[in-house]
Amino acid sequence: MLQLQAIESGYGESPVLRNVTMRVDQAKVVCLIGRNGVGKTTLMRTLTGQLKIRHGTMSLDEVDVTTWDSVHRARSGIGYVPQGREIFPMLTVKENLLLGLEPCNPQPKAFPEDVIELFPVLPQMYHRQGGDLSGGQQQQLAFARALASRPKLLLLDEPTEGIQPSIVEEIRNVICKIKAQGNTSVILVEQSIDFVRSVADYIYVMDKGSIVAQGDPEHIDIEQFEHYLTV
Numbered sequence: 001m002l003q004l005q006a007i008e009s010g011y012g013e014s015p016v017l018r019n020v021t022m023r024v025d026q027a028k029v030v031c032l033i034g035r036n037g038v039g040k041t042t043l044m045r046t047l048t049g050q051l052k053i054r055h056g057t058m059s060l061d062e063v064d065v066t067t068w069d070s071v072h073r074a075r076s077g078i079g080y081v082p083q084g085r086e087i088f089p090m091l092t093v094k095e096n097l098l099l100g101l102e103p104c105n106p107q108p109k110a111f112p113e114d115v116i117e118l119f120p121v122l123p124q125m126y127h128r129q130g131g132d133l134s135g136g137q138q139q140q141l142a143f144a145r146a147l148a149s150r151p152k153l154l155l156l157d158e159p160t161e162g163i164q165p166s167i168v169e170e171i172r173n174v175i176c177k178i179k180a181q182g183n184t185s186v187i188l189v190e191q192s193i194d195f196v197r198s199v200a201d202y203i204y205v206m207d208k209g210s211i212v213a214q215g216d217p218e219h220i221d222i223e224q225f226e227h228y229l230t231v
């Protein structure tokens with residue numbers, strides 16, 4: 001459903017991503033791993049349209065979206081949970097959630113029940129300010145907000161970073177449920193090899209802005225992959 005062909009992008013003059021070619025199939029979970037600073041978040045920002053694709057092509061469901069801006073990418077079905085979550089701290093949980101409906105056309109009047117059921121902790125907190133939630137609760141809020149528009153492709157940038165184990169487990173369960181529903185593909189940036197192994201259908205390893213290894217979790221040499229995660 002997603003095809004990237006020889007992508008280059010970056011900030012200012014200097015390219016960060018070089019010759020990135022990737023594929024994500026329908027309803028699959030693809031994990032992107034690599035040590036800090038290799039370009040994983042830059043790839044997420046390039047997929048959302050926040051950064052321009054300087055060379056190469058990107059297609060979503062066979063449609064060439066290479067030159068589309070972030071608004072059109074979101075409307076075309078790309079959802080994003082950024083690293084750091086980007087919850088609006090002064091808005092309530094409910095207001096934060098409703099912002100997730102922005103890409104929908106027409107706009108639904110209420111937040112989708114089936115999405116909120118995936119995160120039972122949130123309805124109890126509807127009237128609290130986003131900034132008052134714990135890191136784990138904010139992560140669940142950001143996740144639910146991104147699912148509100150029913151994305152075809154969901155980008156998760158290190159959703160388990162700094163999160164307590166019980167909430168990591170909930171996040172894992174939600175990813176598995178999304179996968180089982182069969183409507184949404186996921187690109188997951190993740191540092192924990194154990195987490196990756198438990199959810200991934202396919203793994204890409206990034207180093208210095210390029211894809212340096214790839215494979216499905218059953219057949220890869222995990223030690224070789226771990227080598228790319230050690231500093």
Ligand SMILES: Nc1ncnc2c1ncn2[C@@H]1O[C@H](COP(=O)(O)OP(=O)(O)OP(=O)(O)O)[C@@H](O)[C@H]1O
Pocket residue numbers: 011016034035036037038039040041042043083
């Ligand atoms: N806003 C920016 N302006 C200029 N350079 C940036 C910017 N954001 C990131 N970079 C640089 O781009 C390179 C890739 O950074 P990126 O955040 O994509 O890596 P990452 O693999 O996601 O790392 P991490 O796991 O630490 O988030 C780094 O050299 C970083 O310093």
